[in-house]
Amino acid sequence: MVTAGASKFGRIIWDRRRELRWSRPQLARELNTRAGLTTCDGALIYKWETGRHAPKAWLPHLLHVLGLPAGTAALLCPPATATGPSHACENDPLLGLPEAVWDRLQADTLLNMLDASGPVEPDTVRQLAHAWLISEPPQILHQRAGSRVSDSLITEVRIRTNALRRMDDYLGGLDLIAQVTRELRATVNVLREASYTEETGRQLLELAAEQAQLAGWVAADAGLNQQAKRAYTVGVHAAEAAGHRGLGGLNLGGLGYLLAATGDPEHGVVLTRSAAVGAAPYASARERAMIWDRAAWAACLAGREHEAAAALGRVEDAHDAHQPDAREEPDWLYWVCRAESLVMQGQVWTELHRPLRAVPILQAVISGYDHEHARETALYRSWLAAALLDAGEVEEAAAETTRVIDLSTGVTSDRVAKRITLLTEQLTPHTHVPAAREVLDRVREQR
Structure with a gap:
């Protein structure tokens, strides 16, 4: 969709280019010289002028070369009027996947995504899913400034990322979110500041995508849903820039999973199915x-x-x-x-109210599960409790709820807390059953 803002901006480019008596290829050469690149051409200028694409990473170079005031960029995203509907801005960093070249400006965009205020709208991520399905990964530039990224640094970042992922098996989201976010920012800053080869750049981007997926999961577990959405979005962008469709699908699927779990299942379906279909040939x-x-x-x-x-x-x-022995798989699949x-x-x-199917499955899995993983065990038992209650087994459901409460002690997980709240609500109509009443009394005392 071409927005009015993009169309107006394109007209300004066209008018200014004509004033300078430049052809589109000449403007492209000027931009390549300014940016130190070779990837801009007349076809790309045409797309900008007709509003088919927004310049995104090329914008500051374009303003400089054409001698346009910085405020001109605002035309790409005009404010909504009082009488007209608001539209998503084409230049919204959450929407635009990497252009033909990954450069330092796009690393800035990743940081901007993490820092942006305001909610992440479902329509925005739906458009992101569409862009992800049809896009091609960009070329990664060798970054000429800054200290050189060594192989040892890549190894160190990978080891730290793997360690954080395993810490998530034992710690709740609130205990881990600051550390995971700090690690993600550090990786993006290396992409932004350091010098590296194309292959090293891809490895860094893959690590950023892995860290973003972990940050999204941990933030959601801490109840920080907007922060989680932004992290997953960063992960989609970083994975796309790295040319790693599996990681892109993982982040997009996580985003859809979160939307579905927080009251927007229809958009969740779109994103998770897009992730599954888009990643299938590569994953x-x-x-x-x-x-x-x-x-x-x-x-x-x-x-x-x-x-x-x-x-x-x-x-x-x-x-x-x-x-198992077909090929080496990444650590995040462990x-x-x-x-x-x-x-x-x-x-x-359980969610579909099929307890006769749910109960045997959950009982079998839980019986063989490592109970040192308190959060996961608490969550799994909470689903078993709900299925048992749906089957009319109130006493067994109450016993499972008690186990969930015991396991949750010291676990800072918003997911677990919400499951306990839901179970107590479902047990409330059964106060005539002593076991249910005992659970409800215990929850009241703890509050």
Whole structure:
């Protein structure tokens, strides 16, 4: 969609170029000289002038070369009028995936995404999903300024990222969010400040995408949903710049999962299915399993039982296709296995009020689960409690809720806290059952 702002800005470029008596190729040469690049051409100038594309990373160079005042850039995103509807700005950094060249300005954009205020609108991320599906990864420039990135630094960042991921197995989101966000910012700052080869740049961008996915997950666990959405969006951009579709799908799927879980399942369905379809040709079997798990969850929250069941079938197919020795897989897949996908099956059938399917699955998985992972065990048992209550087994549901409360002691997880609140609400109509009444009294005392 071409906005009025983009069209006006394009006309200004055209008028100014004519005043200077420059052809489009000549303007492109001036911009390449100014930016130290070779990637701008007359076709790109044409797209700017006709409003098909916004200049994005080229904008400061364009303003300088044409001698335009900085305020001209505001025309790309005019303020909404009192009588007209507001439209998403084409130059919104949340929307525009990397252009033909990844450079220092685009690293600035990643930091701007993390720092921006205001909510992340569902329509914005829906447009992001569409852009991600049709885009091509950019070329990464060798950064000429700053200290050189060494192989040892890449290794050190990867080790720290892997360690943080495993810390998430034992700590709640509030305990971990500051450290994970700090690590993500440090990686983006290296992309912004240092000198590196194209291959090193791709590795840094992949690490930033991994860290962004972890930051999104941890922020959501801490109840910081807007921060989580921004982190996932950064992850989509960084993965796209690295040319890593699996990581892009992981972040986009996480974003859809979050939208579905926070009251917007329809947009969640769009994003998770886009992630699954877009990543499928490039992702490993376990990557596909994880992304389709999220699609199943979004579909069930939207009340689409057949879609949820179909997605669960795709998960099974992906696990069947996994060959452990086929190729080396990234560390962030270490936790993906059939047992975790079975938990998702149990959650889906619980949410769809199919307790006869959900209870046996959840009981089997929980019986073999490492209870040192208190948060995950508490969450899984909370779904079992809900399924048991749905089946009319109030005493067993109360016993499971008690276990959830015991496990949650000292765990700073907003997810777990919300599950306990929901379970107590569901147990409230059953105060005539002593076990349920005991749980409710305990929760009241702890408050």
